[in-house]
Amino acid sequence: MDFLQFETKLKKLDKQLPEILQRIVLAIGEELLNQIVDEIQRQDLIDTGGLWQSFTQGGENNIWEFDFDRNTLTLExxxxxxxxxxxxxxxxxTKGHFVPGYWKSQGGFVYDPDAKTGFWARPRSFIGRKYFDIALQNTEGGMNALINKLLQKELERMVG
Incomplete structure (x- = not known):
């Protein structure tokens, strides 16, 4: 490749930079969601897919909001x-209350708002499991490596 071809590819790369950055940000968001689901599974926090689904892009109750404004990329x-x-x-x-549902034979409780059975939840405190915080910390730890890998892939695609 001569210098003019290289210069043409660099100019094309410059024009496509916003799209490239968007792909990288979206890939990082997907990685964070994967880390969250992995941490939920690792801690064995639930036996239904509702919470997992809410941390899957496009899943019910999932938050996935991308914004590209004023030279800033934001993904929530x-x-x-x-x-x-x-x-x-x-x-x-803080106040006791009845939780409708039933107990499965393997010992798990299934919430069912229409059930006549259930249990009485007495006042008490529950310690947070910090699954989101742990996943975020794990993702941040590998963030530079992930960004470098994605940038390298894009550069190879555009210039290589």
């Missing part, structure tokens, strides 16, 4: 499920 990811935050940060039951 997470879950709209109220109990996702409670499970991560901890919570306190």
């Amino acid at each position: 990811v997470g879950s709209n499920l109220p109990y996702a935050e409670h499970l991560n940060d901890g919570y306190t039951i």
Whole structure:
């Protein structure tokens, strides 16, 4: 490749830089969601897919908002499920209340708002499991390597 061809490829790369950066940010967001689901599974926090689904792009109750404004790329990811935050940060039951549902034969409780059976939740505090914080920390730890890998891939595609 001569210098003119190289210069043409660099100019094309410059024009496509916003798209490249968007792909990289979206890949990082996907990686964070994967880390969150892995941490939920590692801690064996739930036996249904509701929380996992909420941390899957396009899943029910998933937050996936991308914004490219004023030379800034922003991607907000997470879950709209109220109990996702409670499970991560901890919570306190200040007043006892009835929780409708039933117990499975393997010992897990299934919430069912229409059930006549259930249990009485007494006042107490629950320590947060910090699954989101742990996943974020794990992702941040490998963030530079991931960004470098994605940039290298894009550069090879554009210039190589």
